[in-house]
Amino acid sequence: MPLRLDVRRRATGGGFVTELSLDVPSDLEYVGPAVELIAEELPGGPLSARRIRFNLRTALAEALANAIAYGNRHDPARLVQVRVEVTHEAVHLHVTDEGDGFNPADVPDPTRPELLEREDGRGLFVLRGLVDQVAFNEKGNSVCLTLRAG
Amino acid sequence: MSFSLKKDKHGVIVVGVDGQLIVGNRQELKQKVLDALEGGGRKFVIDFTKTGYIDSSGLGVLVSLSKKIREQGGDLRLCGLNEDLQTLFELTKLDTLFAIARTSEEALAAF
Numbered sequence: 001m002p003l004r005l006d007v008r009r010r011a012t013g014g015g016f017v018t019e020l021s022l023d024v025p026s027d028l029e030y031v032g033p034a035v036e037l038i039a040e041e042l043p044g045g046p047l048s049a050r051r052i053r054f055n056l057r058t059a060l061a062e063a064l065a066n067a068i069a070y071g072n073r074h075d076p077a078r079l080v081q082v083r084v085e086v087t088h089e090a091v092h093l094h095v096t097d098e099g100d101g102f103n104p105a106d107v108p109d110p111t112r113p114e115l116l117e118r119e120d121g122r123g124l125f126v127l128r129g130l131v132d133q134v135a136f137n138e139k140g141n142s143v144c145l146t147l148r149a150g
Numbered sequence: 151m152s153f154s155l156k157k158d159k160h161g162v163i164v165v166g167v168d169g170q171l172i173v174g175n176r177q178e179l180k181q182k183v184l185d186a187l188e189g190g191g192r193k194f195v196i197d198f199t200k201t202g203y204i205d206s207s208g209l210g211v212l213v214s215l216s217k218k219i220r221e222q223g224g225d226l227r228l229c230g231l232n233e234d235l236q237t238l239f240e241l242t243k244l245d246t247l248f249a250i251a252r253t254s255e256e257a258l259a260a261f
Contacts, residue, residue: 032174054234057170058203065173065207111243119214122206122242129241 001025005037012087018043020084024064026072026097031064034082043086046149056091059130059145062123063095071097071141090132093145101140153179155186162193162258168200171208180211184218192224195257199230209244216248225249229257 006021020041024034035057042052064080072078078098085092108115110122128134133146153175154166163186171179183194196212198204216226229251231239239245251257 028173030174032170032172035172050234054203058205058238061170061172061203061205065205069173116243116247117213117217119210120206122209126206126209126238126242129238 003030003034003037005041007041015088018086020082020086022082024068024080024082026068026074026076026078026080028065028068028074031061031068034064035060038082038084042084042091045086046088047091047147048150051147051150055130056093056147059127059147060093060095062127062130063093063143063145066123067095067097067099070102071099073099088149090146090148093131093147094142095145096142099141101137103140104136153182155182157191158258160193160258160261161191162195162261163191164254164258165194165196166200167196167198170203170205171198171201171211172203172205173207176207176211180215183215187219187222187224192219192222193261194219194224194226195251195254196226196228197230197254197257198228198232198235199254201230201232201235204235204238206242209238209242213244213247225261227251227257227260229254 003022008019010017020038022034024030038060039052039057047056067080072080081096083094104124107124110125115121131145132148135144152168156164158164165183219226227249231250251260
């Protein structure tokens with residue numbers, strides 16, 4: 001399935017908001033191409049090239065991989081919705097899966113000595129280190145990642 | 151994105167990561183290194199000079215490979231991390247688990 005990015009620009013009271021939307025199939029092979037598509041189409045403005053190159057790309061890859069693997073459980077009938085809002089002050093990445101959600105408080109700190117050599121379990125921790133804010137909805141199947149201007 | 155493996159004159163296998171190391175390609179890297187380990191390689195350097203970003207799955211594969219190489223009496227070293235990747239390793243405390251050199255020359259000289 002080819003990825004199709006929808007880009008819209010609308011005026012608000014204080015300026016313009018650009019919205020990018022993308023539906024991603026529940027296959028981990030799509031993570032890299034989806035990240036590149038969004039990063040390359042992202043309008044210049046609030047984020048430095050370096051933050052787009054590293055923080056935004058890594059955070060989006062993390063959130064997509066979590067949504068595909070743990071949220072949609074690789075179910076080909078399910079999609080992950082990505083919506084990106086770009087304002088003058090920040091970039092907000094919304095990633096939503098069709099799963100049952102989870103409680104982020106249940107995820108242990110992967111830097112604990114006994115967990116350091118585990119292969120998995122670092123995704124949420126890495127996300128929190130890369131962006132300025134991580135906010136889940138109540139169900140736990142949608143995350144909003146905020147990168148403030150800079 | 152691609153991975154290249156070269157053996158130096160002392161038998162150290164240098165793995166170059168061109169592009170990102172993420173959930174979509176980590177198995178390819180893992181398999182290439184495990185094949186080299188099975189083929190008798192024991193000393194490995196993974197060079198990230200040409201790497202833009204690594205996600206948590208990529209970090210996980212490095213942890214797993216490091217463990218498997220150590221179990222066979224070998225050693226895995228990393229090099230070429232840019233400032234952002236270095237910060238990622240420090241954030242996750244994986245800088246305490248890996249020997250990290252600035253360049254591949256430094257990593258090779260440390261064996």
